[in-house]
Amino acid sequence: MNLKNRPQCKGVGTIRKILWGEPIFPVDEGRYLIGGCCISDNDPTHECTKCGWQRFISNQKVSDGV
DSSP states (O other), rough: OOSEEESTTSSOOOEEEEEOOOOOOOOTTTTEEESSSSOOOOOSSSEETTTEEEEOOOSSSOOOOO
């Protein structure tokens, strides 16, 4: 998946990684969005700035219990 463009809304370069919490450093708004300070275990990781589409990409491996 190309995480820079969103063909469904024809957004080019509109996908931003969401930073959760309250950053203590200046944020490059061309690369990131601020997600807010309320954090859960199933927050989206990316969002399209044009249409609001969100994606959750887990970095954790899921075990099937076998």
